[in-house]
Amino acid sequence: MVIAQFKTFIEAIGSATILNVQGLGSICRFILKFFYWILKPPFRFKLLAEQFYFIGNKSLFIITLAGSFTGMVMAYQTYFGFKLINVDSLVGSVVAISLAKELAPVLSGLIVAGRAGAAMAAQIGTMKVTEQVDALEVMGIDSYQYLAVPRILAATLALPMLSIVFLFVGNVGSFIVGTVALLIDETMYLSKLGEFMFVGDIVQGIIKATVFGFLIAVIGTYFGFNVTKGAEGVGKGTNLAVVWGMISVLVLDYFLTSFLIQVL
Amino acid sequence: MNFDNPAIEIENLTKEFGKHTVLNNLSFSIPRNKITTILGFSGAGKSTLLKHILGLHQPTSGTVSVLGNNLKDLDPMKLREFRQNFGMLFQYAALFDSMTAVENVAFPMREFTTFSNEEIIKKAEDLLLSVGIKEVSFARLPSELSGGMRKRVGLARGLALNPHIMLYDEPTTGLDPITTQMVNDLIVDTAAKNSDRGMTSIIISHDVKATLRISDFVAFLDRGNIVEYLPVEEFKKSSNPLVQEFINL
Numbered sequence: 001m002v003i004a005q006f007k008t009f010i011e012a013i014g015s016a017t018i019l020n021v022q023g024l025g026s027i028c029r030f031i032l033k034f035f036y037w038i039l040k041p042p043f044r045f046k047l048l049a050e051q052f053y054f055i056g057n058k059s060l061f062i063i064t065l066a067g068s069f070t071g072m073v074m075a076y077q078t079y080f081g082f083k084l085i086n087v088d089s090l091v092g093s094v095v096a097i098s099l100a101k102e103l104a105p106v107l108s109g110l111i112v113a114g115r116a117g118a119a120m121a122a123q124i125g126t127m128k129v130t131e132q133v134d135a136l137e138v139m140g141i142d143s144y145q146y147l148a149v150p151r152i153l154a155a156t157l158a159l160p161m162l163s164i165v166f167l168f169v170g171n172v173g174s175f176i177v178g179t180v181a182l183l184i185d186e187t188m189y190l191s192k193l194g195e196f197m198f199v200g201d202i203v204q205g206i207i208k209a210t211v212f213g214f215l216i217a218v219i220g221t222y223f224g225f226n227v228t229k230g231a232e233g234v235g236k237g238t239n240l241a242v243v244w245g246m247i248s249v250l251v252l253d254y255f256l257t258s259f260l261i262q263v264l
Numbered sequence: 265m266n267f268d269n270p271a272i273e274i275e276n277l278t279k280e281f282g283k284h285t286v287l288n289n290l291s292f293s294i295p296r297n298k299i300t301t302i303l304g305f306s307g308a309g310k311s312t313l314l315k316h317i318l319g320l321h322q323p324t325s326g327t328v329s330v331l332g333n334n335l336k337d338l339d340p341m342k343l344r345e346f347r348q349n350f351g352m353l354f355q356y357a358a359l360f361d362s363m364t365a366v367e368n369v370a371f372p373m374r375e376f377t378t379f380s381n382e383e384i385i386k387k388a389e390d391l392l393l394s395v396g397i398k399e400v401s402f403a404r405l406p407s408e409l410s411g412g413m414r415k416r417v418g419l420a421r422g423l424a425l426n427p428h429i430m431l432y433d434e435p436t437t438g439l440d441p442i443t444t445q446m447v448n449d450l451i452v453d454t455a456a457k458n459s460d461r462g463m464t465s466i467i468i469s470h471d472v473k474a475t476l477r478i479s480d481f482v483a484f485l486d487r488g489n490i491v492e493y494l495p496v497e498e499f500k501k502s503s504n505p506l507v508q509e510f511i512n513l
Contacts, residue, residue, distance in 0.1 A: 042375075131358035138318055138431075139372050140347035
C-alpha cells in the first residue's frame with residue numbers, strides 16, 4: 001500500500017517534470033522562431049507600426065499616471081525616512097535611482113503585461129479558435145511571422161520608451177512633491193540628483209525594460225497560439241499570459257539586477 | 265477509381281497521432297475540374313485528410329501529390345508558396361474580424377500580387393459582386409454580416425488568387441435550409457464559372473442531401489479509410505451498408 005502510494009507520488013512528480021520541460025522547450029522553440037522569422041521577408045512595417053501604436057501610444061496615459069504618482073509617493077516615503085537622519089536633501093537622487101533602475105522598468109513591464117500581453121493572447125487566441133490562423137496558413141502566410149513577430153518586436157521597442165516616460169514623469173512628480181509639499185530646496189534637490197545619478201543607472205533600466213518587453217510579448221503570443229477549446233480556452237490563455245508575464249518580469253528582474261550590477 | 269492526370273493523388277497515406285491511427289493506408293485520387301465530396305461521420309478523419317491535402321500535416325507514411333507535385337518534396341517555403349494554388353471556404357468562413365468584407369477579399373491579393381491598390385480593390389469588389397454581395401455591404405465588418413453573407417465573402421476571398429483547387433470545409437454546417445441551398449448553389453455556380461480554367465472543387469461534408477445534389481463524385485471515409493468512392497449516381501445505389509445507413513439517416 002505504502003509502496004504503491006510512493007510509486008504514484010514519484011510518477012506524478014515525473015509527469016509534472018516532463019510536462020514542464022516540454023513547456024519550456026516549446027517556449028524556447030517559439031523564441032528561436034522569432035529570430036528566424038525576423039530576418040525573413042516580407043517585413044511587415046505596417047503591422048509593426050500598428051502594434052507599436054497599440055502597445056506604446058495607447059499605454060502612455062496609464063504609464064504617465066502610474067509614473068507620476070509612483071514618483072510622488074516615493075518622494076513622500078523617502079523624505080520621512082531620510083528626515084530622521086537629516087539627509088532629506090537626498091530624496092531626489094534616491095527616488096531617481098530607484099525609478100531608473102527598478103520601478104520604471106518593472107512597473108512599466110507589469111502594466112504592459114496586464115494591458116498588451118493580455119490583449120495579444122486574447123486576439124491571437126480568438127483568431128485561433130475561429131480558424132483565422134488556419135486561414136492565414138492555408139493562404140501560404142506564416143501565422144507566426146504575421147501575428148507574433150510584429151507584436152514581439154513592437155513590445156521590445158516600446159517598453160524601453162515607456163519606461164523612459166515613466167522615469168521622467170516619476171521624477172517630475174517627485175520634484176513637485178519634494179519642493180512644493182515637502183519644501184526641499186530646489187537647487188539642493190537638483191544638485192544631489194546630478195551628483196548621485198549616473199547614465200549607467202538609466203541604461204540598466206532600459207536594458208531591463210527591453211528584456212521585459214520581449215518576454216511579455218513572447219508569453220502573450222505563445223499563450224495565444226496555444227489556445228484550445230473555444231471561448232473558455234481564450235479566457236484561460238489570456239489569464240495565463242498575464243500571470244506568467246507578471247511573474248516573469250518579477251523573477252527576471254532579480255537575475256537581471258544581479259547580472260547588470262556586475263557589468264555596469 | 266483511377267483518373268488521368270488527377271488534381272490530387274493519395275497513396276498509402278497513414279497518419280498516426282501517438283497510438284491513434286486517424287488515416288489508415290488510404291489511397292485514392294481526385295479528378296480535375298469536378299466537384300468531389302468526401303463524406304463521413306464525425307471523427308472519420310475528414311479534417312485530417314484535408315490538412316494533408318493542404319500540406320499542413322505530414323503523413324506518418326505514404327504520399328500526397330497535388331497537381332503533380334509530391335508535397336513531401338517541397339521544402340517549407342516552397343510548400344507555403346504552393347498553397348496559393350488552393351482556395352478554401354472554412355466552416356464558419358474564418359473572415360479576419362478586424363477587416364471589412366472588401367479588405368478580407370483584398371487581403372490575399374495584397375500579400376501575393378503586385379497589383380496597385382485601386383486594382384486590388386476593384387478586383388475584390390468584382391469578386392464580392394460575383395458571389396452576390398451588394399455594394400452596401402462592402403465596408404461592413406464580418407460581425408455585421410449574416411452567416412450566409414460571411415460564407416459568400418469567405419468564398420470570394422478563397423477565389424481571390426484564382427486557385428486551381430477550391431476546398432470547402434463543412435460549407436453548410438450550422439446554416440438554415442434556405443442559406444444551405446444558397447451556399448450549395450454558390451458552390452455549383454463557382455465550379456461552373458471556373459471550369460474553363462480547370463478548377464477542382466473538393467467538399468468535406470456530412471450533409472448527404474447536398475452532397476448527392478451537387479457532387480460529381482463522392483468518397484465515403486470511415487475510420488481512416490475510403491470505403492466507397494463512386495460517381496454520384498452510382499454512389500446513391502451503393503450496396504455498402506455503411507453508405508446506405510448514412511444516406512438513409
